[in-house]
Amino acid sequence: xxxxxxxxxxxxxxxxxxxxxxxxxxxxxxxxxxxxxxYFRNEFSNVSPLMQYTGLKDKxxxxxxxxxxxxxxxxxxxxxxxxxxxxxxxxxxxxxIGDDAGAFMVGDLEIMGNIYENPGLLxxx
Numbered sequence: 353x354x355x356x357x358x359x360x361x362x363x364x365x366x367x368x369x370x371x372x373x374x375x376x377x378x379x380x381x382x383x384x385x386x387x388x389x390x391y392f393r394n395e396f397s398n399v400s401p402l403m404q405y406t407g408l409k410d411k412x413x414x415x416x417x418x419x420x421x422x423x424x425x426x427x428x429x430x431x432x433x434x435x436x437x438x439x440x441x442x443x444x445x446x447x448x449i450g451d452d453a454g455a456f457m458v459g460d461l462e463i464m465g466n467i468y469e470n471p472g473l474l475x476x477x
Contacts, residue, residue: 354407359417360391361468364398374469377405400468406433410461419467421474425460432467432474 357377380391380402394401403418410416411425420433465473 355405357405358391358402359405360402361400361466362396362398364396372469374466375399403466404435410463412462414463416461416463417466421464421466421470423462423464425462430464430473 358380359377360375360380361372362375363372380388383391390396391399391402400419403420406416406418408416410422416422416433418433418435421430422433423430464470467474
């Protein structure tokens with residue numbers, strides 16, 4: 353069974369912590385009950401939608417989340433990890449090929465960044 357966890361990109365400075373930054377699952381869970389509910393309802397204007405862990409890891413052992421920008425070394429293809437509600441599965445949205453989308457398999461994948469912290473990676477040459 354895959355582990356269920358989330359992360360969010362937070363842009364508001366608070367409690368002397370550096371922002372913007374990615375907030376991981378443990379930090380989300382350690383917030384008070386009201387704030388935790390706000391994360392799940394996405395009521396913060398300064399927080400990205402929650403990104404769910406896919407249950408997969410890249411070639412370096414890093415957890416792959418929705419919104420991650422992945423480089424597939426076998427084909428030199430960059431793609432964004434998306435979730436498909438219709439099929440209850442994750443898929444790849446290829447960059448530089450148009451709207452082509454399809455399933456992805458674990459293999460020679462490497463996380464390059466994510467759509468919030470590294471939007472420049474979405475640009476195609």
